[in-house]
Amino acid sequence: xxxNSIDFAFFLPLVFSLYWLVFNRSLKLxxxxxxxxSYVFYGWWDWRFLALISFSTFFDYSIGLLLFTKxxxxxxxxxxWASIFINLSLLGFFKYYGFFIDNxxxxxSFCDLExxxxxxxxxxxxxxxxxxxxxxxxxxxxxxxKIQPTRDPIAFAAFVSFFPQLVAGPIERxxxxxxxxxxxRIFNYPNAIDGLRQILWGLFKKMVVADNCGEYVDIIFxxxxxxxxxxxxxxxxxxxxxxxxxFSGYSDIAIGTSRLFGFNLMRNFAFPYFSRNNPExxxxxxxxxxxxxRDYVYIPLGGNNGNQYRKLRNLSITFLAIxxxxxxxxxxxxxxxxxxxxxxxxVLGIKKRKDFGxxxxxxxxxxxxxxxxxxxxxxxxxxxxxxxxxxSISNAQTYIVGMFSFSMFAKPSIYPxxxxxAFQPLILLIICFFAIEWFxxxxxxxxxxxxxxxxxxxxxxxxxxVIFCIGMYIPTGETPxxxxxx
Amino acid sequence: MFTSNFNMDIKNxxxxxxxxxxxxxxxxxxxxxxWGHVAPLGISKNLRFPIGGNGHLHSRLMDVKTHEDVDxxxxxxxxxYRGFDPRxxxxxxxxxxxxxSSSQTPIQTDILLGRYLSKxxxxxxxxxxxxxxxxxxxxxxxxxxxxxxRIGRDLINMSLxxxxxxxxxxxxxxxxxxxxxxxxxxxxxxxxxxxTYIPGGFVERELAFYEHPETFPPRLIEFNQNQQDAFExxxxxxxxxxxxxxxxxxxxxxxxxxxxxxxPDIDRYYSSLASYLNFxxxxxxxxTECFYDPHHMNQNGVEIFNHSLLNILQxxxxxxxxxxxxxxxxxxSLPLTHKSRQKPSVLL
Numbered sequence: 001x002x003x004n005s006i007d008f009a010f011f012l013p014l015v016f017s018l019y020w021l022v023f024n025r026s027l028k029l030x031x032x033x034x035x036x037x038s039y040v041f042y043g044w045w046d047w048r049f050l051a052l053i054s055f056s057t058f059f060d061y062s063i064g065l066l067l068f069t070k071x072x073x074x075x076x077x078x079x080x081w082a083s084i085f086i087n088l089s090l091l092g093f094f095k096y097y098g099f100f101i102d103n104x105x106x107x108x109s110f111c112d113l114e115x116x117x118x119x120x121x122x123x124x125x126x127x128x129x130x131x132x133x134x135x136x137x138x139x140x141x142x143x144x145x146k147i148q149p150t151r152d153p154i155a156f157a158a159f160v161s162f163f164p165q166l167v168a169g170p171i172e173r174x175x176x177x178x179x180x181x182x183x184x185r186i187f188n189y190p191n192a193i194d195g196l197r198q199i200l201w202g203l204f205k206k207m208v209v210a211d212n213c214g215e216y217v218d219i220i221f222x223x224x225x226x227x228x229x230x231x232x233x234x235x236x237x238x239x240x241x242x243x244x245x246x247f248s249g250y251s252d253i254a255i256g257t258s259r260l261f262g263f264n265l266m267r268n269f270a271f272p273y274f275s276r277n278n279p280e281x282x283x284x285x286x287x288x289x290x291x292x293x294r295d296y297v298y299i300p301l302g303g304n305n306g307n308q309y310r311k312l313r314n315l316s317i318t319f320l321a322i323x324x325x326x327x328x329x330x331x332x333x334x335x336x337x338x339x340x341x342x343x344x345x346x347v348l349g350i351k352k353r354k355d356f357g358x359x360x361x362x363x364x365x366x367x368x369x370x371x372x373x374x375x376x377x378x379x380x381x382x383x384x385x386x387x388x389x390x391x392s393i394s395n396a397q398t399y400i401v402g403m404f405s406f407s408m409f410a411k412p413s414i415y416p417x418x419x420x421x422a423f424q425p426l427i428l429l430i431i432c433f434f435a436i437e438w439f440x441x442x443x444x445x446x447x448x449x450x451x452x453x454x455x456x457x458x459x460x461x462x463x464x465x466v467i468f469c470i471g472m473y474i475p476t477g478e479t480p481x482x483x484x485x486x
Numbered sequence: 487m488f489t490s491n492f493n494m495d496i497k498n499x500x501x502x503x504x505x506x507x508x509x510x511x512x513x514x515x516x517x518x519x520x521w522g523h524v525a526p527l528g529i530s531k532n533l534r535f536p537i538g539g540n541g542h543l544h545s546r547l548m549d550v551k552t553h554e555d556v557d558x559x560x561x562x563x564x565x566x567y568r569g570f571d572p573r574x575x576x577x578x579x580x581x582x583x584x585x586x587s588s589s590q591t592p593i594q595t596d597i598l599l600g601r602y603l604s605k606x607x608x609x610x611x612x613x614x615x616x617x618x619x620x621x622x623x624x625x626x627x628x629x630x631x632x633x634x635x636r637i638g639r640d641l642i643n644m645s646l647x648x649x650x651x652x653x654x655x656x657x658x659x660x661x662x663x664x665x666x667x668x669x670x671x672x673x674x675x676x677x678x679x680x681x682t683y684i685p686g687g688f689v690e691r692e693l694a695f696y697e698h699p700e701t702f703p704p705r706l707i708e709f710n711q712n713q714q715d716a717f718e719x720x721x722x723x724x725x726x727x728x729x730x731x732x733x734x735x736x737x738x739x740x741x742x743x744x745x746x747x748x749x750p751d752i753d754r755y756y757s758s759l760a761s762y763l764n765f766x767x768x769x770x771x772x773x774t775e776c777f778y779d780p781h782h783m784n785q786n787g788v789e790i791f792n793h794s795l796l797n798i799l800q801x802x803x804x805x806x807x808x809x810x811x812x813x814x815x816x817x818x819s820l821p822l823t824h825k826s827r828q829k830p831s832v833l834l
Binding site: 020021187188189192193196422428460461463468472473474 | 492495496498499502503506509510513514517518521528529530531532533623625650651652655
């Protein structure tokens, strides 16, 4: 079930009403209801994969209990590795089988050897990368003694499959989300209202900004070999905007929905395109994933400790793993390498990683220096963005080469008859969108209005206008979220 | 847990949520009304309201009210209203009307026939069947029809069947305009840029040439099931009413035509339903001399095509007319009235 579907528009109010009005007398009942609702939500896409989630849930729940009860540290270690191995094997089978087989075939044929494995038509279960990493954090945190295992299987199952963040995050830690399933939730009026505002803003980002950019991005990336450099540049910029609005839009809807049910999920995006350098960008972009890799990969490898070689090694492994997490394609691995390159000046000590603090704090507009820094950081994301979006390395290469030519100064030639919204209004829309985000940058989301004293009528008019804009710019048919493929 | 605070909060929340939801339709309609009047057309993605748009449909639908009992009725897309010139047929004593409209798909053809067929009472129907229209969703054509004709139950049903938010917006906006009487005094200009509306439904383009024919990627034309159903329903209707119907593929630029990889299948399909003439197979027209873009013939092409059609139809209707080619037309002085004939120098 997609957040931007009619099904969800009926599903959410129904689940919300039953949750608070029927099942609110018992925590166990509420958890059980969330579990059922989450399974319905996931099964709407393909019920067969519910077995996979159920297995993951049962396995990690059992490992959690065993980790806590066993005294032998060797046995504990073995249990932890068993959990990591099983979880990653499942992920690897569904996500990377085809990739590795294809590459093995290429490698064998390169050596004039024949290798013909049985072809399998494997469907990638939606959200497997997200919930695998979420469940992985549970045994690791128990092993590290950070949390105690829950003895409530329903609460644990609800934690693993919690529908707002099941398919595309934020990737929650057991230490943050699981305790919320074990304590009474209280309906908080301002929190619920702000949750609704966040959902609305998420839908606006997805359906108005991301999907309209996506129409151009699809056309430009499909025909990049025949287009002018200026058009390719616009395509790359639109893709960065699309990716941000699509994914952060999803996160906003997920967080807002959770708030309606009395849960607080972690923040996933903190206005990343207002970053002044790449390290800051990574602190603001897909926070739940980058902090997961920081805590469970980068720091265990040694983090910032050791000499420059060690630091570089740790960073490279982390970014390659992040790249691979996104998908089984050389483009994602290259994207990871490019990100390492951006960090190189900081690892080698050429540039100092300093805490910049809030951008233009207390000021309405940024300084010229800050504008330059933000612009440079944004444009530095173009090349990784192109690699990320391209189907293959060779396509990315032709796109990037095509972007650096004299036709950069020619008028962009975008087929207006193929995209439904003309190109100039879309640019205007993007500018307005970022202006709103800029003025609300110190908030959790751009539609947070709780400390702004506006008459109720005016606020309702604003919400109604946002709804109207969604209706006016919604694409034809349902468009899935970009991150569903990961 | 079930405290009075909780009761108050949830009660307040539900009360406000329900009130907000109830108010939304009114707020939405208000915004739509304002937006439709103040926002430029280019920025309104889901409000398509091309009143007096490119295809002169408004003029055509005004004009159709003055016609009745025609010999031939032309139907179809812009290939029809830019391809069948009633003056050429009139010169042979044939009374025609061209009821084509932009990207007209069978769903809209069906509505137009429901509204105007009995009045026009044609002896024969020449139905232009560019296969692309049968693979089209029909949104563009529906918006054109909604904006330029009166709203009725047929158009509302069509909108519901199309299920497109842009079309819902167009219907609601049109209803508003009808209520406010805004379209009552609307008159469409006869000359619009390079286009001129010719009484009888034709739109003549100032003479221009498709000077740089491009290569089109191969395309498999797959019919939209709803359009195909509507199309077959229309053919059935003609047969029931005993109206002679000829399906015609008007010429398009050769480069575009050959890019359709399933032309033989399409020909077989049309032939199985009614008399069928594919002029792309039988009439050789130079892309650079007889077209102004890959889809549309210039006036030179139109004349050759119309005369070829007349030659074929003469057996059925009992008349004859001379035939021409584009080279002859360049220097000739055919009895055409349009200003475009004044600048043939571009050609040579």
